[in-house]
Amino acid sequence: MTSNSPRCDHCGDVGCKAGQPGKFKYCPTNISGHDRAEIVKRYNDPELQKLMGAAAKVERGTLQTVNGVRTPIRPRISEIMAFADEMGWTRIGVAFCLAARDEALRLTKVLEARGFEVYSIICRAFGMTKGEVGIPAENCLKSPDETVCNPVYQAELLNDADTQLNIVVGLCVGHDMLFNKHSNAYVTTLMVKDRMTGNNPVGPLYSNFFSAILKQK
Ligand code: SF4
Structure with missing residues (x-):
């Protein structure tokens, strides 16, 4: 980390909210080297x-x-x-995980009832196996023959459908990144999968779950 690396989490007053640089010595507003006017100007782009x-x-x-x-x-x-x-936007894609199928089905019904043209694709489409993409047996739940999520294919199918917005429902960590990267349309996330917390990923931040790690600091 250099002295001009952004670390807003170290800031005490969040002065930027009121249009003022903070008192924090390394406030990026003061030291990042970016020209404020140039950044603001970028938003002149019509899109x-x-x-x-x-x-x-x-x-x-x-x-x-x-x-x-x-x-x-x-x-x-x-x-x-x-x-x-x-x-x-009228054409909406829903990229969902097998584990979030119920939520995805509920969502697509609402979207359609609201008049959107809906396209949806589940993660296991194509039935690709872990072995096919070089995942070793020790990293499989049972064997390399088990199917694996296929976020690139999900994105490509929604690209083919020429969706204008894609909604992620419960894709796994990593698979969501690949989907976002390969999607032509903008992506928003409705549901974040968290297997342990019932899909409440910030829940552990409000518990003692990380206390051992925090004590080491
Ligand atoms: S005032 Fe500066 S350091 Fe503080 S949160 Fe805003 S940008 Fe970050």
């Missing part, structure tokens, strides 16, 4: 403008005043659909 505008409108639509208090009034699924509406 970026549209995306940023849609994101702001979705946030504004979700945080409504209820009994005098700013309150979120709709879930992420509704935000995703509102975002697609704003962008003029």
Whole structure:
């Protein structure tokens, strides 16, 4: 790490939120070497403008005043659909894991009922095996003959369908990265798989789960 590596987690006042560089000595606002005006200018790109505008409108639509208090009034699924509406996207892909099939089926029903053209692809399509992609037996659950997720194929099929937005539902760590990288359309995640926590990946941060690691520091 160099002195101008970003470490906002070390910052005490988050002054940037109010448009002021923080008091933190290594606040990237002061030392990163990037020209603020140049970064802002990048958002002049029409596509970026549209995306940023849609994101702001979705946030504004979700945080409504209820009994005098700013309150979120709709879930992420509704935000995703509102975002697609704003962008003029009508074709939506759903890339899901076998383990999240129930959630994916519920999602596709909602998307279709809302009028979107839906395409979906499960992770095991093509029935590729772990042995075929060189995964050694010791890293398999039973044997190299067991099927494995195929995120590249998932992305390619949704690329063929010319989807305008892809939604990830429960893809495994690593497979999600490959899917995101190979998808032509923008990707958003609805559900993050966490096998231990019932898909609540930040839960362990609120428990003593990492206390032994933290004590070593
Ligand atoms: S004020 Fe600077 S260091 Fe603090 S959170 Fe904002 S950008 Fe990061």
